Amino acid sequence: MEKLFTANIDDADGFYAELLAAHEGLSEAESYALNARLVLLLSNVVGDRAVLTRAFELAKQAG
Known part of the structure; x- marks a missing residue:
């Protein structure tokens, strides 16, 4: 990276432990929804479209 x-x-x-704990007790659908909300909230904090685009690219490559 x-x-x-x-x-x-x-x-x-x-x-990372806190992130995992936030998902405890959630169904798979609820966990996906939490991740989606986190992406949107944190993307707003970052606020730089070029940085976010590059983050998407790197995340996709890492998977």
Whole structure:
């Protein structure tokens, strides 16, 4: 991954655990809906369309 997308979160493991915990008890459909809402909310925070487009490209490549 390129520099723009290197770990930039304090306690990345803790963040990942919090993300997983947010999905606990949800059905698959509810989990997908939560992820969709998170993408929209965080995309609004990022606010830079070029950065978001590149993030989509990198995420697709990683899958």
